[in-house]
Amino acid sequence: MLRSSARQRMPAWAVITVLCLAGTVVALLQTMVVPLLPDFQQLLGVSAEDVSWLVTATLLTSAVATPIVGRLADMFGKRLMMVVCILLMVAGSVVAALGGSFAAVVAGRALQGFSSALIPVGISIMRDELPREKVGSAIAVMSATLGIGGALGLPLGGWLFEKAGWEVIFWLSAATGVLLLAGVLAVVAESEVKAGGRFDYLGAFLLSVALTALLLAISKGGSWGWGSEPVLLLFVLTLVVLAVWFPYSLKVSQPLVDLRTSGRRPVLLTNAASVLVGFALFANMLLSAQQLQLPAGTGYGFGLSPIAAGVAMIPSGLAMVLFSPVSGAMINRFGGKATLLAGSAVMAAGYVARVFFSDSMAAVILGATVVSVGSAVAYAAMPSLIMANVPITETASANGLNALLRAIGTSTSSAVVAVVLSSVTAAHAGVQLPSLEAFQDVFWIAALASLAACALVWFIPRPEPVPAEAVPARLPAVTPAGESAETVVHGCVLTGEENPLPHAVTTVLKTTGEPVDWSRADAEGRFSLALPGPGEYLVVATADGWVPRSRIVEFPGEGHEERIHLRHRLSLTGWVLRDGESLPGALVALTAASGEFVASTRTDRSGHYELQLPPPGRYVLTAVEAETFHTYSRKVITTAEPAVVNLDLVGTALPRD
CATH class of the missing domain: 1.20.1250.20 (MFS general substrate transporter like domains)
Incomplete structure (x- = not known):
C-alpha cells in the first residue's frame, strides 16, 4: 500500500x-x-x-x-x-x-x-x-x-x-x-x-552469539592469552555459529x-x-x-x-x-x-x-x-x-x-x-x-x-551518470527531496502461474530516467520500495532464469499493491532435425564443458525442445534420435540472453557403437 x-x-x-x-x-x-x-x-x-x-x-x-x-x-x-x-x-x-x-x-x-x-x-x-x-x-x-x-x-x-x-x-x-x-x-x-x-529472531540470536564470542575473544585475548583455551574456544564458536548463520540468512524470507x-x-x-x-x-x-x-x-x-x-x-x-x-x-x-x-x-x-x-x-x-x-x-x-x-x-x-x-x-x-x-x-x-x-x-x-x-x-565501481532527459518526461507528481514525506509501496513478483519469485529484483525510475529506489524480494516474492510520492514511474523487474519485464506504472495515493508477473523463462531452445524433417521424441542433453551434467529433455511432436537457460559459460549440446540412436553433439556458449540452437543430424550422425 x-x-x-x-x-x-x-x-x-x-x-x-x-x-x-x-x-x-x-x-x-x-x-x-x-x-x-x-x-x-x-x-x-x-x-x-x-x-x-x-x-x-x-x-x-x-x-x-x-x-x-x-x-x-x-x-x-x-x-x-x-x-x-x-x-x-x-x-x-x-x-x-x-x-x-x-x-x-x-x-x-x-x-x-x-x-x-x-x-x-x-x-x-x-x-x-x-x-x-x-x-x-x-x-x-x-x-x-x-x-x-x-x-x-x-x-x-x-x-x-x-x-x-x-x-x-x-x-x-x-x-x-x-x-x-x-x-x-x-x-x-x-x-x-x-x-x-x-x-528475524533466530538470525538475531545467531549473529548476537557470533559477535559476542568474536569481540570477547579479541578484547580479552591479551589478558587471557591468545593461545588459551577460552580464547580459542570463543574463536571456534564464532566460526561454527557464522557457518550456520550465513546459509540460514540466505534462505530465510526476511533476514x-x-x-x-x-x-x-x-x-x-x-x-x-x-x-x-x-x-x-x-x-x-x-x-x-x-x-x-x-x-x-x-x-x-x-x-x-x-x-x-x-x-x-x-x-x-x-x-x-x-x-x-x-x-x-x-x-x-x-x-x-x-x-x-x-x-x-x-x-x-x-x-x-x-x-x-x-x-x-x-x-x-x-x-x-x-x-x-x-x-x-x-x-x-x-x-x-x-x-x-x-x-x-x-x-x-x-x-x-x-x-x-x-x-x-x-x-x-x-x-x-x-x-x-x-x-x-x-x-x-x-x-x-x-x-x-x-x-x-x-x-x-x-x-x-x-x-x-x-x-x-x-575497485568500487563508479556510478553511471544520470542523463538530463533520458526519455520524454511525464513527471511524477512529487516535490523536492526533504519537503514532503517519502512514501512506501509494497508488492510482489510472481510467475505466470501466480507462484512467488524469491529474490527477484525490482527497480523504480522516474520517467526522466532518474533512479528512485530498488528492492530485492523476500522468499515469498514480496518487496517494498520508497517513492517520492504518487505518480507515474518506470518499473523494471527481473529474476534469475526469467525474461525481465518493464512498464510504466501509475502509483496512486493509497490503497495500491503492485503485482508484477514474469511470464517467460530464459531458455535454450531449438529443433532437432534430419534432412529438414523434425525428430519427435529425440533426447537432448546439456553438459558442461568440464563434464558435469546440466539438464536433459525430449523433443515434442514438432521436434522442438526447451531447456532452462544455464549460467553463462561453455557447454556441449547433444541430440540422440529416438529410433536409430544416432547422435550429434555441438559446442555452445551461453550468455544471459535466450539462445536458439538447432541440431541437424544430417551427415554428422554416427551409428551407435
Missing part, C-alpha cells in the same frame, strides 16, 4: 544539531570512563582484569544492539528506535550512578552500549528528512562528532572525577540523555519510510542482514574498507595518548598526566569538526568513492610521517591531527556510499552493519596495539615500557591498513 502524507518539517539546522548531539553523546559515553579505570579498582574493590569489563560490557552490547536496532528502525520507525535507545542509555546511567557495586556499574555500562545504535539510525534519518543537497554535509558533521566527543571524553572524565566523584559522570550522562530525548521528540519527525515485515545486498560489490568493498579505517582511526587515539603519557626520560615520551594528554588530543578532535564541511563538499562534488579514497590516503600519509617525526610534542599532536583529518573525511564518505547502494527501506540496517564492522576494526586495533606495545619494550628506571620501535611498528601497521583500504576503495 502506498501511504502519502504531508508533514511540517523542522528546520534542517535543528535536525542536524540534535542528531549530531546524539553522536557526541555516544563518543563521550565510550571514553569518559577510560581514564578512571585504575581508580575504579580501588573504588569498587576489584582487580585490573575485572575492571576492564566496564569497557568490554559496553563494547559487547553495542555490537549486538547496532544491527538489531538498525533492522527494527527500518521496520517500525527510526525515531522510535532512537527513543528506545536513549531511554535504555539513561536507565543504564542511573543504574550505574545509584548501584554502588561493581555489578551495578557493569550492568549500567552494558545498557549504555545501546547508545551506539544512535549514529547509524541518525544518519539514515538524515537521508529521509533533510533536503538532498544537505545530506552529505550533515553526515560529515555527524561523523566528525565522534572525534570531538572522543577527544573531550578523556579530559572531561578525569576532571569530573577529581572535582565531584565518579558518580557525577553517570549523572551527567543521564541528564544529557534526557535533554537529547527531549530534542529528538521535539525536532525529529518519524520517517514514513518503513518496510514493515517480520523480525536480519540481507547478505545478497551486502555482497554487492560497492557495499562489500565499502564494508571491508570500513574495518581497516576503523583500525587505523583507533590506533591513532591509543598511540597518541600513550606516547604523551610515557616518562620524558625515555626520550620519546612527554610525561603528561591522563587529563593533560586528553587536553593535548583536543586539536585532533576539533580538526575533525572543522574539516566536516570539506568532507561534505567533497561528497557532493566528487562522490563517496573519491572522498573515501582521499581520506584513507591522508591517514596513510599521516602515519608514515609519524614514523619519522615523533621527537616533539608538537610533532605528535600534528601527526595525530593529520590522521584525524583523514579519518573525518573517510568516516563521512562511508555512510554515503552505503546508502547509495542499498534500497531506501534498508538504510538503517545497512548503516548499522557498517558501524558494526567499524567497531570490529577498532576492537582489533586495540588488541594489536596492546600486543605490540607489550612485546617490543625497553627498560626505563627498572620498568619495562613500550619502546619507540613499538610505536613505529604500529604506525607502519596502521599505514598499511589505510593503504589496503585505498586498494579496496579503488
Whole structure:
C-alpha cells in the first residue's frame, strides 16, 4: 500500500544539531570512563582484569544492539528506535550512578552500549528528512562528532572525577540523555519510510552469539592469552555459529542482514574498507595518548598526566569538526568513492610521517591531527556510499552493519596495539615500557591498513551518470527531496502461474530516467520500495532464469499493491532435425564443458525442445534420435540472453557403437 502524507518539517539546522548531539553523546559515553579505570579498582574493590569489563560490557552490547536496532528502525520507525535507545542509555546511567557495586556499574555500562545504535539510525534519518543537497554535509558533521566527543571524553572524565566523584559522570550522562530525548521528540519527525515485515529472531540470536564470542575473544585475548583455551574456544564458536548463520540468512524470507545486498560489490568493498579505517582511526587515539603519557626520560615520551594528554588530543578532535564541511563538499562534488579514497590516503600519509617525526610534542599532536583529518573525511564518505547502494527501506540496517564492522576494526586495533606495545619494550628506571620501535611498528601497521583500504576503495565501481532527459518526461507528481514525506509501496513478483519469485529484483525510475529506489524480494516474492510520492514511474523487474519485464506504472495515493508477473523463462531452445524433417521424441542433453551434467529433455511432436537457460559459460549440446540412436553433439556458449540452437543430424550422425 502506498501511504502519502504531508508533514511540517523542522528546520534542517535543528535536525542536524540534535542528531549530531546524539553522536557526541555516544563518543563521550565510550571514553569518559577510560581514564578512571585504575581508580575504579580501588573504588569498587576489584582487580585490573575485572575492571576492564566496564569497557568490554559496553563494547559487547553495542555490537549486538547496532544491527538489531538498525533492522527494527527500518521496520517500525527510526525515531522510535532512537527513543528506545536513549531511554535504555539513561536507565543504564542511573543504574550505574545509584548501584554502588561493581555489578551495578557493569550492568549500567552494558545498557549504555545501546547508545551506539544512535549514529547509524541518525544518519539514515538524515537521508529521509533533510533536503538532498544537505545530506552529505550533515553526515560529515555527524561523523566528525565522534572525534570531538572522543577527544573531550578523556579530559572531561578525569576532571569530573577529581572535582565531584565518579558518580557525577553517570549523572551527567543521564541528564544529557534526557535533554537529547527531549530534542529528538521535539525536532525529529518519524520517517514514513518503513518496510514493515517480520523480525528475524533466530538470525538475531545467531549473529548476537557470533559477535559476542568474536569481540570477547579479541578484547580479552591479551589478558587471557591468545593461545588459551577460552580464547580459542570463543574463536571456534564464532566460526561454527557464522557457518550456520550465513546459509540460514540466505534462505530465510526476511533476514536480519540481507547478505545478497551486502555482497554487492560497492557495499562489500565499502564494508571491508570500513574495518581497516576503523583500525587505523583507533590506533591513532591509543598511540597518541600513550606516547604523551610515557616518562620524558625515555626520550620519546612527554610525561603528561591522563587529563593533560586528553587536553593535548583536543586539536585532533576539533580538526575533525572543522574539516566536516570539506568532507561534505567533497561528497557532493566528487562522490563517496573519491572522498573515501582521499581520506584513507591522508591517514596513510599521516602515519608514515609519524614514523619519522615523533621527537616533539608538537610533532605528535600534528601527526595525530593529520590522521584525524583523514579519518573525518573517510568516516563521512562511508555512510554515503552505503546508502547509495542499498534500497531506501534498508538504510538503517545497512548503516548499522557498517558501524558494526567499524567497531570490529577498532576492537582489533586495540588488541594489536596492546600486543605490540607489550612485546617490543625497553627498560626505563627498572620498568619495562613500550619502546619507540613499538610505536613505529604500529604506525607502519596502521599505514598499511589505510593503504589496503585505498586498494579496496579503488575497485568500487563508479556510478553511471544520470542523463538530463533520458526519455520524454511525464513527471511524477512529487516535490523536492526533504519537503514532503517519502512514501512506501509494497508488492510482489510472481510467475505466470501466480507462484512467488524469491529474490527477484525490482527497480523504480522516474520517467526522466532518474533512479528512485530498488528492492530485492523476500522468499515469498514480496518487496517494498520508497517513492517520492504518487505518480507515474518506470518499473523494471527481473529474476534469475526469467525474461525481465518493464512498464510504466501509475502509483496512486493509497490503497495500491503492485503485482508484477514474469511470464517467460530464459531458455535454450531449438529443433532437432534430419534432412529438414523434425525428430519427435529425440533426447537432448546439456553438459558442461568440464563434464558435469546440466539438464536433459525430449523433443515434442514438432521436434522442438526447451531447456532452462544455464549460467553463462561453455557447454556441449547433444541430440540422440529416438529410433536409430544416432547422435550429434555441438559446442555452445551461453550468455544471459535466450539462445536458439538447432541440431541437424544430417551427415554428422554416427551409428551407435
